[in-house]
Amino acid sequence: MKLHRRVFVVGGHVTPFIGKSHPDFVWKRHPDFGKRENPTLEQHLTAAIRGAFDDTGVDPAAIQRGTVGNFLGSLFSNQAHLGSMAVRAHEGLYGTPFVRTEAACASGGLAVTAAIDAIQAGLDVTLAAGAEVQTTVSPREGAGFLARASHWETERDIDDFTFPAMFARRNKAYKERWGVTEEQLAHIVVKAYANANRNPLAHMKAVKVSLEHASAPSDTNPQFLRNEELREHLKVTDCSQVSDGAAALILASEEGLTRLGISASDCVEVLAYGHSTGPLGMVDDYTSLNTTSRAAREMYADAGITPGEVGVAEVHDCFHVTEALMTEALGFTDAGGGGRLAAEGATTLEGRIPVNTGGGLIAFGHPVGATGVKQVLEVARQMKGRCGDYQIATPPTVGVTANMGGDDRTSVCMAFRA
Amino acid sequence: MKLHRRVFVVGGHVTPFIGKSHPDFVWKRHPDFGKRENPTLEQHLTAAIRGAFDDTGVDPAAIQRGTVGNFLGSLFSNQAHLGSMAVRAHEGLYGTPFVRTEAACASGGLAVTAAIDAIQAGLDVTLAAGAEVQTTVSPREGAGFLARASHWETERDIDDFTFPAMFARRNKAYKERWGVTEEQLAHIVVKAYANANRNPLAHMKAVKVSLEHASAPSDTNPQFLRNEELREHLKVTDCSQVSDGAAALILASEEGLTRLGISASDCVEVLAYGHSTGPLGMVDDYTSLNTTSRAAREMYADAGITPGEVGVAEVHDCFHVTEALMTEALGFTDAGGGGRLAAEGATTLEGRIPVNTGGGLIAFGHPVGATGVKQVLEVARQMKGRCGDYQIATPPTVGVTANMGGDDRTSVCMAFRA
Numbered sequence: 001m002k003l004h005r006r007v008f009v010v011g012g013h014v015t016p017f018i019g020k021s022h023p024d025f026v027w028k029r030h031p032d033f034g035k036r037e038n039p040t041l042e043q044h045l046t047a048a049i050r051g052a053f054d055d056t057g058v059d060p061a062a063i064q065r066g067t068v069g070n071f072l073g074s075l076f077s078n079q080a081h082l083g084s085m086a087v088r089a090h091e092g093l094y095g096t097p098f099v100r101t102e103a104a105c106a107s108g109g110l111a112v113t114a115a116i117d118a119i120q121a122g123l124d125v126t127l128a129a130g131a132e133v134q135t136t137v138s139p140r141e142g143a144g145f146l147a148r149a150s151h152w153e154t155e156r157d158i159d160d161f162t163f164p165a166m167f168a169r170r171n172k173a174y175k176e177r178w179g180v181t182e183e184q185l186a187h188i189v190v191k192a193y194a195n196a197n198r199n200p201l202a203h204m205k206a207v208k209v210s211l212e213h214a215s216a217p218s219d220t221n222p223q224f225l226r227n228e229e230l231r232e233h234l235k236v237t238d239c240s241q242v243s244d245g246a247a248a249l250i251l252a253s254e255e256g257l258t259r260l261g262i263s264a265s266d267c268v269e270v271l272a273y274g275h276s277t278g279p280l281g282m283v284d285d286y287t288s289l290n291t292t293s294r295a296a297r298e299m300y301a302d303a304g305i306t307p308g309e310v311g312v313a314e315v316h317d318c319f320h321v322t323e324a325l326m327t328e329a330l331g332f333t334d335a336g337g338g339g340r341l342a343a344e345g346a347t348t349l350e351g352r353i354p355v356n357t358g359g360g361l362i363a364f365g366h367p368v369g370a371t372g373v374k375q376v377l378e379v380a381r382q383m384k385g386r387c388g389d390y391q392i393a394t395p396p397t398v399g400v401t402a403n404m405g406g407d408d409r410t411s412v413c414m415a416f417r418a
Numbered sequence: 419m420k421l422h423r424r425v426f427v428v429g430g431h432v433t434p435f436i437g438k439s440h441p442d443f444v445w446k447r448h449p450d451f452g453k454r455e456n457p458t459l460e461q462h463l464t465a466a467i468r469g470a471f472d473d474t475g476v477d478p479a480a481i482q483r484g485t486v487g488n489f490l491g492s493l494f495s496n497q498a499h500l501g502s503m504a505v506r507a508h509e510g511l512y513g514t515p516f517v518r519t520e521a522a523c524a525s526g527g528l529a530v531t532a533a534i535d536a537i538q539a540g541l542d543v544t545l546a547a548g549a550e551v552q553t554t555v556s557p558r559e560g561a562g563f564l565a566r567a568s569h570w571e572t573e574r575d576i577d578d579f580t581f582p583a584m585f586a587r588r589n590k591a592y593k594e595r596w597g598v599t600e601e602q603l604a605h606i607v608v609k610a611y612a613n614a615n616r617n618p619l620a621h622m623k624a625v626k627v628s629l630e631h632a633s634a635p636s637d638t639n640p641q642f643l644r645n646e647e648l649r650e651h652l653k654v655t656d657c658s659q660v661s662d663g664a665a666a667l668i669l670a671s672e673e674g675l676t677r678l679g680i681s682a683s684d685c686v687e688v689l690a691y692g693h694s695t696g697p698l699g700m701v702d703d704y705t706s707l708n709t710t711s712r713a714a715r716e717m718y719a720d721a722g723i724t725p726g727e728v729g730v731a732e733v734h735d736c737f738h739v740t741e742a743l744m745t746e747a748l749g750f751t752d753a754g755g756g757g758r759l760a761a762e763g764a765t766t767l768e769g770r771i772p773v774n775t776g777g778g779l780i781a782f783g784h785p786v787g788a789t790g791v792k793q794v795l796e797v798a799r800q801m802k803g804r805c806g807d808y809q810i811a812t813p814p815t816v817g818v819t820a821n822m823g824g825d826d827r828t829s830v831c832m833a834f835r836a
Contacts, residue, residue, distance in 0.1 A: 004540055042571070066695075073566075074492055078574070080566035081522040084698040084827040088569075095712055097693035098828070099528045102518040104499040110517045114532065120539030122422055148491075148498035151506075153460070156496070275515035277484075280502040294513055409502040410516070 013051025108372025151281025311396025431469025526790025569699025614777025729814025
């Protein structure tokens with residue numbers, strides 16, 4: 001999508017992403033069990049929106065449109081209609097038009113593009129939020145909820161853990177086709193945790209993972225699928241996290257920046273986005289992300305940039321193999337080169353193309369609806385040198401995001417320039 | 419929202435709306451029980467999209483963006499990610515960007531406005547669909563699902579039937595404030611069924627309702643709430659239907675019409691829309707729809723029209739009192755005048771401002787996500803003289819729609835000119 005009006009990321013806020021293994025997450029063996037509850041979906045969403053106002057100094061009354069990315073509030077929290085929930089966050093928002101966007105795990109990215117579209121349509125200041133809470137039920141029950149992102153009628157029963165099984169299938173096909181090894185892919189996991197260990201907001205900020213641990217199954221890193229054909233192709237550390245959390249950002253046109261009294265030089269500019277949707281349940285190639293490739297091609301063409309110019313990327317690493325495939329879809333390496341790219345260290349904070357610098361979905365965490373919004377803020381923060389202990393030494397000037405829903409069924413890619 | 423690029427409704431398709439009391443709806447006492455199943459969410463959505471291509475002659479490959487309004491597919495049908503589901507409808511759509519919009523019962527209207535925004539952003543041909551299936555569980559269980567449109571934590575327990583109780587509360591307050599009578603409001607119900615009896619797509623096409631039946635509770639028209647304070651303020655006939663169904667329409671810019679080889683004179687033009695969202699769970703006045711009023715004011719101002727010019731309206735009559743309140747919010751009568759307006763016959767097919775000519779949510783039916791899309795097509799069809807037995811004698815030249823989510827928490831109003 002070419003932008004005929006310039007759009008700027010003014011700033012925003014990400015809540016801590018929490019869940020099992022996070023020190024603050026309350027569960028039955030936590031010392032606070034019975035004394036306090038984990039934050040609700042409303043609390044996460046509210047914190048992100050208020051935080052975005054605090055971060056930017058923008059008056060809530062200046063917001064002309066809001067969007068909320070969320071996948072399954074109606075199941076995990078018995079709560080839909082999250083646009084109206086978002087408006088509760090501040091009196092200055094009462095009456096402001098809001099809508100929820102949903103495309104499974106791409107819900108957040110499409111909240112951002114809808115807020116961009118609203119600026120293209122003539123508005124000047126918009127807000128995009130995303131939130132998810134997934135820890136209200138057991139992981140197995142939650143996996144059934146998350147299977148709503150698949151074509152339920154034909155795909156749900158591949159395993160109790162539908163999506164882990166679908167990506168084990170990709171992992172199997174990918175390794176077989178290109179000779180990629182689990183140890184190569186384990187570098188993606190190790191990088192994710194290493195980055196998260198430097199990120200105070202990360203779900204896995206306190207968990208260390210070694211290459212040895214991530215490379216092979218073990219008692220503490222089990223293969224948990226029941227599907228016998230796929231079981232050996234997925235371990236616990238290969239997976240992203242079942243996290244709770246939220247993110248919100250504010251976008252503005254040039255006129256909007258003037259009205260807000262904010263300089264464009266303090267912002268990051270959105271150059272273009274690409275969005276593609278494939279037919280549910282009809283993946284034609286397990287060894288590449290064709291829908292993401294299509295979105296990425298649109299993004300690069302409309303932004304007028306090339307993969308070689310990209311200095312930081314946030315990609316949808318719902319599983320380790322997905323990050324490898326994402327780096328291929330974004331053109332950072334050739335088809336089949338994703339494992340080698342990671343093993344060479346090219347995607348670390350010091351590498352030629354740092355990917356998922358805060359830990360990605362694997363270790364920063366994956367509160368589904370928040371992810372696509374968080375990705376944009378991560379890229380913007382790296383460009384502005386605001387990433388603290390995981391800051392890239394020389395802040396990059398061009399960055400991209402790639403947010404995906406389901407098994408590469410919906411993809412949205414965005415390009416930014418500092 | 420002012421439109422800086424002209425947008426036209428090219429055409430579209432509405433599936434039959436079906437559910438209990440519809441002759442084709444299979445349930446345990448239907449002769450086809452056990453022999454066939456009711457259509458699924460996917461089947462309804464697919465039928466609407468394919469029907470829109472058939473109605474307009476538009477090549478699916480011409481669609482540049484699609485939106486799908488849906489409220490609770492993830493609960494009633496275990497299915498979210500409906501943008502990707504929609505793409506399955508035709509090979510020509512594979513890869514086309516789609517997203518789902520959700521704002522409870524306003525999900526469909528916001529699918530249409532998102533498709534309008536995409537044209538404002540520079541695209542030329544877009545598709546908006548809406549679909550819902552709600553008959554897969556009992557009405558009582560379904561009412562709990564639908565309560566996801568309320569602020570669950572504080573509002574769910576007003577009654578097992580949360581929303582009927584919330585609008586019984588409005589009905590009570592409205593009648594008490596203005597002296598409106600149940601018989602006046604019963605005219606809304608009688609009109610709805612009379613119109614639906616002329617509409618082959620209507621859920622209640624075969625059910626007759628008399629003024630006597632609709633005016634007072636009876637064994638065949640019970641007050642069904644458990645909440646004792648509200649029980650006497652709602653009967654079965656006051657309510658809209660639990661329907662399954664879908665609708666889809668195609669929008670185009672002037673350039674899009676040229677590309678499609680379609681003349682603007684065969685279309686209806688979108689003049690403007692208004693959209694407002696109030697804070698969930700925080701209704702400040704039960705006797706008026708303040709969020710809808712705000713959206714309507716925006717629509718009228720941006721369209722440059724007045725209520726007096728409107729010749730047909732589709733409004734969100736989720737309950738009989740809601741239609742009365744809607745006619746006030748849209749300026750067809752003064753505050754408190756909605757009951758009288760209906761009783762006078764002003765909103766019938768022969769009246770000065772025909773409202774819900776095909777039967778509205780009460781008798782055409784209310785497959786939630788489809789409703790806001792269907793409303794636009796109904797207005798467009800009246801303007802084009804395509805409404806068959808329920809056609810207004812002189813096709814109107816200006817029409818409006820008002821689609822509402824939750825208890826007047828999200829509202830979207832649109833204005834059209836033939």
